[in-house]
Amino acid sequence: MDQPLPKDRFLNRELSWLAFNERVLAQAADDSLPILERAKFLAITSSNLDEFMMVRVGGLKILHQRNPGYRDPAGMVAVEQLQAVAEKGQEIVTRQYALFRDSVLPKMEAAGIHQVDLDREGETAFHAALTRFQDDVFPVLSPQAVTLDRFPLLPGLGLNVLVRLTKNPDSRLGAANVRSTPQKSENGAGEPFEYALIPIGKALPRVMSISGESRHGYILLEKLVAHFVSDFFPGRHVEECFAFRLTRNADIELREDEASDLLGGMEEVLESRRYSRPVRLEYWDTASEEAVEFLRHAHQLHQEDLYAIDGPVDLSFLFALHGVEGFDHLRDEPWPAKPHHRIDPEEKMFSTIAEGDLLMVHPYERFDSVVRLIxxxxxxxxxxxxxxxxxxxxxxSPVVAALERAAEHGKYVTAIVELKARFDEARNIEWAREMERAGVQVIYGIHGLKTHAKICIIVRREQTGVVRYMHFGTGNYNEVTAKLYGDISLLTSDEVLGRDATNFFNAITGASQPRSMEEIAAAPIGIRKKILDLIEGETQRCLQGGRGKISAKVNALVDTEVIDALYRASRAGVEIRLNVRGQCCLRPGVKGLSETIKVVSIVDRFLEHARIMKFYQGGDEKLFISSADWMPRNLDRRVELLIPVSDAACSDRLKDVLATYFKDNTNAWQMKSNGEYRLAKPGKHAAVRSQRVLYEDVVAQWQKADASRRSTFRPIRAGE
Structure with a gap:
């Protein structure tokens, strides 16, 4: 136990994240899935990579400028990480587009979802496209001449078309003027080309329906613009045109010590992010070397920042195709969410919670019940x-609407709105102002920290006195994502949790030191210590000849102190099972270090988002849910909650949920010590898909409860 831990015990965080995106990409390659689901997973990998480039690559570039010699826990300096990320990123993009071209696109075409190619289509589709261009596109878009010294600031992730024009006029007009293969200048004496830019913008839909022979014909807006681009330049010859987009650094945070007005400061951050330093340039791979160099120099990019795309730039348009009507057979069978089996639509939520705590598993059980409570x-x-x-x-948001309604009814309503929630800042600013107008007391988080906790407290006057009803969750108060994310909700009126919750909330709103809490732990002052103490407890039991066991489900495991504590526990003999969806910097299964640690990652139709922890404690098992992942930012720089689940029925159910995930042998990826993953296979065992098991369990419980309610006579009482 006293033997020092090896220096190479941590994996690189960025490469671990890219490995997660590869697991998502594997879903897009899975022939057993309906083709539109595969297209959706391709879109997800594209959006994931966008955010990674904006935040993680952007952050690494800043780190390289400010502290080039700093080494991460895996021993890599920023430039080494940037090189490794660029290599792996290019590899992933190549696989994405090969999968799109060779498998997903042809199968969508065969199913009747047809991408129109105007160079090959018949007259019907061509004239439909021409009409669409002339009526809807040409009047909206405007070209702009550009030079290296006069290039407009383009917003990040916005699609654009770059056009290269020869200086000498050419009488030929029409789409045929656009050369598909870039040509050398014929102007003599190396006379330079001129460039023009057509920003695509967001006013027009990117996926445009085109009538033709197929059941659903469509063309991408940038393809339509490129085909008829000569209409924007009468009397000029278009040498080439291609679509491109820039990704800009989004790792820009508010310096709160310099911002006297938090709302105004956050609006400045949003504006800065739109036009911050570019970190990536994507473009059609048909673009000429001259044109790419023009863009590279205009935006001061390095070679590793360039991504030549053999297909449409940005595959997120596949989200729109996933939702196209009339193709239900090409999507997953629906799994309609059910109410919790104890929730009666004819009973008030307060009455149901007063009878005992409820633990809900989303999205299999409706998040509507939480909204209904509010x-x-x-x-x-x-x-x-x-x-x-x-x-x-x-x-x-119906939650925001309910809070505003409550304030209008004279109730004391306080909302802590986190203005620094990355990529949701603008929406939160809008909600904050609207709620203030409605009479809600709005607090803009805590100075220097992000408030990430998921908590709602309702104070109600009853015959026995004042009762606090609470919701604690692992996910956001967003009824849309609650249909897509796997999360846990706890509804309770427990007195101890009520006291802790009130003390926690008052500490935030009152800018004071929180009182010591009895059951709940809060970051940044308590969760780290609580988790380390729980791990140490299992370690000591093993060292004293007992048994130690830890099971945990988190989205990311990056924190080096927690990882080292798990290594020490493993050396002592603690059995450790970890379900880590994304980044995992721990190396499992290393002899003499982590032999008792197993790590899996589940990727399925719903995004795994719940944080659940179980500690054996000599047989007196303790279970927790949390808003926090095991990352430094969550444990040290955010306001988070760790909630014990003590009610016997809720605790037993949470154990079953956690156990179900570890039984998965169809969508679980087993992690190796080198950071690679291998998809689990049922082999001789019965196939277990955890998400299906969880859904079927919810349906069975709901059907049983519903049948019982329908078979029971219920008299109508006075006042009902």
Whole structure:
């Protein structure tokens, strides 16, 4: 146990994240999935890579400028990480587009979802496209002449078309003027070309329907513009044109010590992010070397920042095709969410929770029940106050509407709105202002920290006195993503948790030191110590001849102190099972270091998002849910919660949920000590798909409860 831990015990965080995206890409390559689901996974990998480039690569570039000699826990300096990331990123992009061209696109075509190619289509489709261009596109878009010294600031991730024109006029007009293969200048004496830019913008849909022979014909907007591009330049000859987009650094944070107005400061951050330093240039691989060099110099990019794309730039358009009507047979069978089996639509949520805690597993059980609780509280005359943290919400949030309604009904409503929630800042600013106008007391988080906790407290006057009803969760108050993310909700009126929750909330709103809490742990002051103490407890039991066991499900395992604690526990003999969806910097199965540690990652139709922990504690098992992953940012730089699940029924159910994930042998990837993953196979055992098992369990419980309710006579009482 006293033997020092090896220096190479950590994996690189960035490469671990890219390995996760490769697991998502494997779903897109899975022939057993319906073709539109495979297309959706391709779109997800594209969006994932966009965010990675904006945040992680952007951050590495800043690190290289400010502290080039700093080594990460895996021993790599920033430039080494950038080189490794560029190599792996190019590899992933190559695989993405090969899969798109060779498999996904042909199978969508065979199913009737047809990408129109105007160079090969018949007259019907061509004239439909021409009409669409002339009526809808040409009046909207405008070309702009550009030079190296006069290049406009283009927003990140916006599609553009670059056009290379010869200086000498050419009388030939029409689409045929666009050469598909770049040509050398024929102007003599090396006379330079001129360039023009056509920003595509967001006013027009990128996927445009085109009538033709197929059931669903479509063309991408940039392809339509490229085909008829000469219409923008009458009397000029178009030498070439191609689509491209820039990715800009989004790792820009607010310097709160310099911002007197947080709202105004965040709006400046959003504007800075739109036009920050580029970190990636993607372009059609048909682009000439001259044109690419023109763009590279205009944006001061390095060679490793260039991505030549053999296909459409940005595959996220496949999200739109996934939702096209009339092709249900090309998508997953629906798994409609059910209410929790104890929730009766004819009973108030307060009555149901008062009978005992409820643990809900989303998206199999409806998040609507949480929304319903807040909506009932908004108009309940006995509710005195509602206190809630909002990190991410939906565009038309019913939760926000309920809080506003509650304030209008004279209730004391306090909302902590995290303005620094990356990529949701603009929406949160809008909600904050709207709620303030409605009379909600709005707190903009905590100075220097992000408030990431998921908590709602409802204070209600009842015959026995004031009762606190609470919701604790692992996911956001967003009813849209709650249909796509696997999360846990705990509804309770437990007195101890109520006292802790109130003390926690008052500490945030009152800018004070929180009182010591009885059951709940909060970051940045308590969760790290709590987790390390729990791990150490299992370690000591093993060292004393007992048994130690840890099971945990998190989205990321990056924190070196937690990893080292797990290594020490493994050396002592603690059995450790980890379900880590994304980044994992721990090396499992290393002799003398982590032989008792097993790591799996589940990638399936729903995004695994729940954080669940179980510690054996000599047989007196303790279970927790949390908003925090095991990362430095969550444990040290965010306001997070770790909630014990003590109710016997809820605890037993949470154990079953956690155990189900570790039984998965169809969508679970087993991690090797070198950071590579291998997809589990059932072999001689029965196939277990954890997400299907969880859904079928919910359906069975709901059907049983529903049948019982329908077979019971219920008299109508006075006042009902």
């Amino acid at each position: 909506e009932e509280a908004a108009v309940d005359p006995d509710v005195l106050a509602i206190k809630q943290v909002l990190y991410r919400t939906s565009k038309n």
